[in-house]
Amino acid sequence: xxxxxxxxxxxxxxxxxxxxxxxxxxxxxxxxAIQAQLTERALELLALPDDGRRKLLxxxxxxxxxxxxxxxxxxxxxxxxxxxxxxxxxxxxxxVEGDLCLHDLGDGLxxxxxxxxxxxxxxxxxxxxNADRQGADPRRRMRRFFxxxxxxxxxxxxxxxxxxPANSTQAEMLTSAAMRAGFSGGLVVDFPHSTRAKKYFLVLxxxxxxxxxxxxxMSGEDSDEDAGTVAVAGRQQSKRRRVGSxxxxxxxxxxxxxxxxxxxxxxxxxxxxxxxxxxxxTKYTGRKRKTRF
Amino acid sequence: xxxxxxxxxSCHIKGVQNGFPFKIDPVKVQEVDADYDPDFLRHIFPRxxxxxxxxxxxxxxxxxxxxxxTEEMLQDDEFLxxxxxxxxxxxxxxxALICPExxxxxxxxxxxxxxxxxxxxx
Numbered sequence: 507x508x509x510x511x512x513x514x515x516x517x518x519x520x521x522x523x524x525x526x527x528x529x530x531x532x533x534x535x536x537x538x539a540i541q542a543q544l545t546e547r548a549l550e551l552l553a554l555p556d557d558g559r560r561k562l563l564x565x566x567x568x569x570x571x572x573x574x575x576x577x578x579x580x581x582x583x584x585x586x587x588x589x590x591x592x593x594x595x596x597x598x599x600x601x602v603e604g605d606l607c608l609h610d611l612g613d614g615l616x617x618x619x620x621x622x623x624x625x626x627x628x629x630x631x632x633x634x635x636n637a638d639r640q641g642a643d644p645r646r647r648m649r650r651f652f653x654x655x656x657x658x659x660x661x662x663x664x665x666x667x668x669x670x671p672a673n674s675t676q677a678e679m680l681t682s683a684a685m686r687a688g689f690s691g692g693l694v695v696d697f698p699h700s701t702r703a704k705k706y707f708l709v710l711x712x713x714x715x716x717x718x719x720x721x722x723x724m725s726g727e728d729s730d731e732d733a734g735t736v737a738v739a740g741r742q743q744s745k746r747r748r749v750g751s752x753x754x755x756x757x758x759x760x761x762x763x764x765x766x767x768x769x770x771x772x773x774x775x776x777x778x779x780x781x782x783x784x785x786x787x788t789k790y791t792g793r794k795r796k797t798r799f
Numbered sequence: 800x801x802x803x804x805x806x807x808x809s810c811h812i813k814g815v816q817n818g819f820p821f822k823i824d825p826v827k828v829q830e831v832d833a834d835y836d837p838d839f840l841r842h843i844f845p846r847x848x849x850x851x852x853x854x855x856x857x858x859x860x861x862x863x864x865x866x867x868x869t870e871e872m873l874q875d876d877e878f879l880x881x882x883x884x885x886x887x888x889x890x891x892x893x894x895a896l897i898c899p900e901x902x903x904x905x906x907x908x909x910x911x912x913x914x915x916x917x918x919x920x921x
Contacts, residue, residue, distance in 0.1 A: 559838050559839065559842055560836055560838070560839040560842070561842075562803075562843060562846075583803070583839065585804050585807070587914075589915075594911055598909060598910070598911070605800050605801050605803070605804040605910075606910070606911045607800075607804070607911065607912050607914050608911055608912065608913045608914060608915060609914040609915065610915055610916070612921075613811060613915075613916050613921045614811050614921075615811070616808055616809055616810065616811035616818075616914055617807050617808060617809060618807055618808075618809045618819055618848075620846060621807040621846060622807075639918075641918070650921075654811070658807075660846075
């Protein structure tokens with residue numbers, strides 16, 4: 507594990523997700539696409555009854571509200587919680603539909619019994635495995651979290667938590683904490699054979715014993731749309747940089763990344779995002795040098 | 800924060816037995832538009848504590864909800880509209896939530912309640 511690859515070891519969440527980090531969630535289109543994709547898959551695993559009715563859902567670690575927007579699109583009502591004020595500020599700027607609360611998941615969820623039809627969480631719960639403060643006991647925080655989550659869901663409700671466990675011990679620790687709280691279900695691993703597309707979903711059920719949903723990409727094929735795992739920018743950067751320098755500046759992930767068209771597209775995107783100092787397009791843009799030497 | 804959320808919230812300070820409902824200390828209340836969906840109202844009604852909703856709506860400046868609700872009323876459009884207004888269209892922008900048992904205040908700023916606990920409370 508290279509330094510900086512996991513934000514969880516850098517700083518506690520309320521400090522790591524500062525204004526600068528939060529801003530990425532509105533400007534970085536790749537990050538937004540991945541968040542939307544993860545939310546869609548989480549909703550699929552949530553398997554809400556298809557009766558066309560609006561449901562009341564919980565979004566744990568809602569951050570800037572990207573996952574909440576996907577819930578709104580599906581017509582559901584939601585309440586989001588996050589520990590980072592900067593991220594909630596961004597969510598408010600985006601005028602998300604759901605209600606927001608500033609809250610630490612490790613303190614347990616402050617809700618009455620049977621309040622919600624379901625809960626989702628995108629890339630948040632692994633933060634519970636860390637002891638960021640003196641006296642913080644991850645096991646106790648996890649236990650409180652899962653126990654209160656269990657009680658605030660209705661019978662037959664589900665919680666789908668997408669996590670980035672640092673290692674198999676963490677995944678095991680989270681799963682067993684959930685089972686001890688009374689949940690049935692377990693871990694669904696999408697694309698288990700791929701290092702980069704691999705995704706962990708903790709699918710938890712209250713009561714009932716529905717069959718576990720099948721993971722995606724079992725046969726070993728990569729997800730062709732996007733193999734990215736970056737929900738937090740920087741998670742893969744060091745790796746990418748290494749690959750980039752090895753290939754003498756040309757990215758082998760983008761075979762089209764050489765032509766004039768691609769350069770013009772990128773410059774247009776940058777202007778659209780409001781960056782200044784983008785060189786103007788001329789007849790020299792993207793032109794090859796002569797092989798004079 | 801909408802009253803729907805308020806109706807679900809319960810104080811989670813360690814050792815509190817009866818953390819529901821939070822008392823509301825409104826400083827600024829806003830009215831927003833929300834999609835009217837009678838099906839959702841009927842779906843959510845059994846989960847609500849009606850008395851708490853009535854009291855909360857009254858403190859937020861929208862009294863007039865009936866004390867008792869019968870099955871027929873859930874089919875009545877006029878009642879459902881006022882129910883919808885109280886539940887989803889009243890937003891507490893600034894103010895505080897007060898735990899009924901300990902009296903601890905949780906400030907609400909720009910519509911977001913700060914529910915973080917101090918170290919001796921969790």
